Amino acid sequence: MEKDILNDYEHKVAKKIAERGEEAGFPRLEDYGLKKSAFDSYLFEKQAILDINGNDKARYTIWGLLMVAPVLAADAFPHERLPWGEATILVALVGGFLLCLLYQAIVSMVKRGKLRNLYDERMEKYINDVLNY
Numbered sequence: 495m496e497k498d499i500l501n502d503y504e505h506k507v508a509k510k511i512a513e514r515g516e517e518a519g520f521p522r523l524e525d526y527g528l529k530k531s532a533f534d535s536y537l538f539e540k541q542a543i544l545d546i547n548g549n550d551k552a553r554y555t556i557w558g559l560l561m562v563a564p565v566l567a568a569d570a571f572p573h574e575r576l577p578w579g580e581a582t583i584l585v586a587l588v589g590g591f592l593l594c595l596l597y598q599a600i601v602s603m604v605k606r607g608k609l610r611n612l613y614d615e616r617m618e619k620y621i622n623d624v625l626n627y
Contacts (some may be wrong), residue, residue, distance in 0.1 A: 495515070495520070499597060502541060502544070502545070503537075503540065503541050503544055504537050504538060504540070504541035507537060507621055507624055508564060509538070509623065510624055510625065510627070511624060512626060519627075520527075520624075520627055521620055521623040521624050521627060523620065526616050526619065526620045527616060528539045528616060528617065528620060533617060533620070535622075536612070536614060539612055540609070543605060543608045543609055543612065544603050544605075544609075545606065546601065546608070547605075556597065557594045557597070559567040560590055560594045560597055561587065561590035561591065561593070561594060562591045563590060564586040564588065564589040564593070565583060565586040565587065565590065567586070568582050568583065568585075568586045593626065
């Protein structure tokens, strides 16, 4: 788990700058009209948005709860009153799966929207140049 934390986007960029920042020809913040504090804030905010899904444990817990919720709701009614009889459990599982897809779609839309709002062309050009150096 710790390996993932150290290999995230923010750390990858910061590590490359720390390791190769003194080399001749390496991209410099000043050349892009950027300040270090603004760049660090931008990188931190971008990493926070990229981490919006949470870790695997949290994501799987949410998906599990969403899958089981319709089954539990169907189980609250007497079996003879369920609309699809014995097939209700399958319908509930399909409903849970659809809830998971809906959740993932919403999280993805929120992430894309936040990244779009944060986007700064100069910062992104600098980051791309650093990563491609």
